[in-house]
């Protein structure tokens with residue numbers, strides 16, 4: 001079999017599996033129609049507590065769903081609402097460094113697409129590269145640099161993933177991948193809670209080791225403000241489907257070589273915990289406003 005056929009099967013398989021997983025989730029929570037999806041990264045899972053009438057579905061119960069193997073990623077999909085707006089929260093994600101394929105890493109976001117989610121809020125733990133960034137700070141993603149060594153859309157295109165007319169194309173624009181309107185909304189919401197949000201460029205590596213100080217100096221020269229091991233594949237498939245994306249990094253540590261201390265997963269996890277409450281409030285206030293933007297721009 002030619003390599004391209006194998007890849008085609010993979011893409012089609014991912015689509016068919018996402019359809020099945022979404023059908024299962026609709027059975028679990030028939031009244032929840034999530035227009036907004038949220039992915040909670042390392043140490044940030046408690047923000048799922050903002051959902052009312054929450055239906056919690058363990059990843060292990062969802063057909064074809066990958067299981068997180070990392071401490072700090074709890075592994076459940078929570079369906080519920082905030083101020084009358086239906087939301088799906090992925091509490092924990094899987095990563096390429098765990099040995100998952102690009103299709104598996106992006107599968108949960110594909111499933112959100114099948115649930116007709118139109119806006120995706122991606123959160124992560126990240127190392128701060130730009131001078132002046134502090135541990136515990138939340139930073140909006142303005143753009144990204146993909147140095148993970150893979151692209152989740154390699155292989156023949158599967159247009160059925162589209163959630164909006166015109167989406168699902170082979171080639172699509174990544175200018176403005178992190179939605180300017182949603183970012184402005186997040187800025188204003190942050191200001192209303194005395195939480196000024198800076199913006200930054202997120203550079204994704206595969207991990208699992210943290211970087212060397214020389215790599216961080218190189219990334220700084222490339223224009224990166226933050227470094228992490230996730231988010232970028234999810235943003236790419238979300239844009240492929242036509243979702244609007246908002247990215248939020250929690251600076252859990254200064255990147256390698258920028259602080260006196262050495263890096264550990266525990267440090268990253270604990271720093272995430274310290275901002276969970278602020279993140280939860282921000283998301284709670286943001287959700288109704290994002291929903292209003294989706295209403296206004298319907299059919300645009």
Ligand code: HPA
Nearest residue numbers: 125126127227228229255
């Ligand atoms: N590097 C890569 N990924 C990370 C870091 C880091 O310093 N902190 C949290 N995730």
